[in-house]
Amino acid sequence: MTKETTRERIITVADNLFYEQGFDHTSFADIAGETSISRGNFYHHFKTKDQILEAVIELRLKNTLAMIKEWEAASHCAKERIKSYITILDRNKNKIAKHGCPVGTLTSELAKLSHDAQGSANKIFSLFDEWLQIQFIDIGLNDEAELLSQHVLARSQGIATLYNTFQSDTFLKKEISLLLEWLEETCSTTTANH
Template identity: 35%
Template sequence: MSGAGGDPVAYHVSKMTDSVKSATRKPGKRERLVTAATRVLHEQGVEKTTLADIAQAAEIPVGNVYYYFKTKDQLIEAAIGAHAQHLHTMTAILEQHAATPQDRLKALVQGWVDQRDLTVSYGCPTGTLCSELGKRADGLDRVAAGVMGLLIDWVERRFAEMGRADSRELAVALVAAYQGISLLTNTFRDPELMTAEGRRLTRWIDSLA
């Protein structure tokens, strides 16, 4: 890991601490930087994206980035933290709008299908992140893996609630199916691949109930 604010959760805490320390601080800049980074890193990939790309998207001068983040890796880490936050929000909504474990899982799948156009263009945000960072061994790879773990854990809990003893294996299989079809949807630029696999997975979930 590369310094303080090492994990996605700690990032938000340290941000709050800073806000308390100086009341004059504009919270907009840092947040804009992270939001821009999240989007641009997804669109261009981690290794190909420069700080200039992110700074431009956030409408912030390049050199100024270093006031908010000591290194490029720390900015990437914050962007991964934003993914974790987004995932948390999404699963909370799923739990609110669907009652049974099966319905929640099927709603998750439907969400994937609804996102298919973004997947066609850039692949799954978490998946492409893990794919690139998986070739590293500097700590950032573990941070990305953490987000993927959160997703699998959530799915596993739903299968467990359905009374499945093999809930972990089923969760891994469902997320793997999504990651795989995301890759193919992006590779062949064909949203219909995601739609068709969504139908298959929905039937599969029903068959397990």
């Protein structure tokens, strides 16, 4: 494993801090503290704070894509792949309880800040969206794929938001199973067409 460069280290730490504290509320001093890098050195790698944000979003896109590829490798069945997406809610429950969904909270924050990187951040959402659409098309739900994909996205976003607020495990468990049930029903409506 190659050693992490300074630039990569900055991005990794910033990624976590932006998730935990929010982009706007995270200062250079915060990042410097956790990286043990002097403040002045930042500007040799990034000219502005916004450039760090762009790099963080790029990293998240890369990591998201890698995660999706893992799901694809682990399962050749589209329905199972969608399940992989839904069950992140359970796998990441501890972090979601503390800081919400990393995708949804970032886009919400950037929307409020009217930040230029809004479009870039939305791409992470789009990445999930388009991938889910492909899965639904694969199942045979071509016409409805777009709305079905966004339905899954919306449901999981809402679950994350509410779990972040109330941190009720019974709620989380119930909602995940409801969403999985919905997936089964939705798939079974067209398996007759095969």
